[in-house]
Amino acid sequence: MEEQYQDQSLKIFSLNGNEPLAEKIAAVFGTTLGQCAIKQFSDGEISISIEESVRGAHVYLIQATNQPVNDYYMELLIMIDAMKRASAKTINVVLPYYGYARQDRTARPHEPITAKLVANMLQEAGATRILTLDLHTVQVQGFFDIPVDNLFTMPLFAKYYREKKMFGDDFVVVSPKNSGVNRTRSLAEYLNTTLAIVDQEESDENGGYVIGDVQGKTCIMVDDILNTGNTFKVAARLLKEAGAKEVYACASHALLSPPAKENLESADITDICVTDSCLTDESRHPNNLTYITCGELMGEAVKRIHENTPMSPLFRLEEKDFA
Template identity: 40%
Template sequence: MPATDPKLISGNANRKLADAIARRMSMHRGMQVGLVDARVERFNDQEIFVEVYENVRGEDMFIIQPTSKPANDNLMELLIMADALRRSSASRITAVIPYFGYARQDRRTKARTPISAKLVSNLIAEGGIERVLTMDLHAAQIQGFFDIPVDNLYASPIFALDILHQFGGDMSDVMVVSPDVGGVARARELAQRIGAPLAIVDKRREKAGEVAEMTVIGDVTEKKCVIVDDICDTAGTLCKAADVLLGAGATEVHAYTTHGVLSGPAVDRITNSVLKSLVITDTIEATPEVAACKNIRICPTAPMFAQAILNIWNGTSVSSLFDTDTLIPIYEGLYPNGMYGR
């Protein structure tokens, strides 16, 4: 066991998730784990100021800060907190970034465009952060942008437990659907976990943000379709895919998305769509509109992040959390009657 306890500190991006992670770690350890007392504030000109009130010399520090909207402010909070801890002689600084912003800019799609994900990874590494813990990076190659260890957790094991519970373990008429060709690997992995077949919605775009045409690859007749994706932003593609699936003979459509960005008209679109439910995680703090939406449900990630932090602190395997048998005890009690489709 390490000589020091893990210590958590949170920015302003998702304080609810940070508190939930601290509570779960307290349960796992049998002792109180709280957030380090600090203030992360802004001057009148919106410059960010951080002050840590506790001694962190020689401590193993974990900064919990997704870089969601406003992405630039939350990223700067993360970097400035890391600088404050580094200058306070923390022994190791791990950035827990449940949602990694700028991940959609992971390659040059046309001339004279940036690779912003690489730039952000450089900023994080140069800022004194020695390790990153995140969930469902938009592109797997982003791990290679870092010259420090990156642990990328997956929401699919959590989604598999939830699907098995919601459908009572009967997967005979359930079909997993990828909303585009690029997400097939993610959808296939979930389909294998729950023992369901796979279909694909092929989409063609005239320009960014607008889908011109969609076709279904696979037979979804009389199927309960589960669309799985990593990010839901304006929900235009998701809602149109649900319409196309129902038109192709599906009986109902559900969606599971890791990061609920849900910007602009997203909540209204989902409320008025044919989607029976949209399940997101709490990697991004839900707005009041998202929390009040009748067909949006939020799946907790705090149990998985808490265990991953403890595993990093202990020097044990993080990839063990990808196994269902490992995850079930961590999520015990969140599903009534122990229903996991078994």
């Protein structure tokens, strides 16, 4: 068992979004989660009570905002307000998955920018800092007027594939859609591979083509959000048609909305690696899914924020880290 963290001004609380991940983050400090009670009235209203003193404390609220996203955001906003009224010194929000981040611009007239709306609500409620993981677009940080730390999952996936000896000339890292090239390039640099892009239209499952050489190579597809699995399914088919030897995939946030299980199990994908940033029922997990934890990474980030030490070592792994 880890030694108890001595700084009693730090308190970590979990809401209902992902308590197992919150426990892993707390374990980095050798501490336990703070005591609170969350319940819903019969009409759906959420009630929260903090069951210990937080006066003058630096509190960290951990909440993944996957399905049911609206309930989980409302829980978080109410908890922030409760902490503010209980005289917490700082209220640090830890969002392993930032729901609504995909709506970060007006692609067509009269559309809302809900990523900005969420940022406004969190700040207005009383959040003093945000820690999140692999935002859909890094520009979302600019919607906040408080400090935001956006951690990256590519080092976690790089370590996973390096340990499986999946790097070098026989492999190629693939963006399954043309909007995810930066993420793909990052993993390709870690694995010393070339990269390729699958250009596919969401409205046309039979169309699309591969940009880059995948003939006879093992492909590793990279995405940030794994929702219905259709993007991976179509891209895997196109890669195999282009001569790929084998197809793997990884994604930062496994939402696994139906029919993800059916799509991914029917796809020609050997292994799909995801982080535990989102908590989903096991009945929705395809049998080719592998979880790796982001708990240690996020726990170390919380520790560095609390101790005012540099965050930069968490953003990139060096060659020695793969030994």
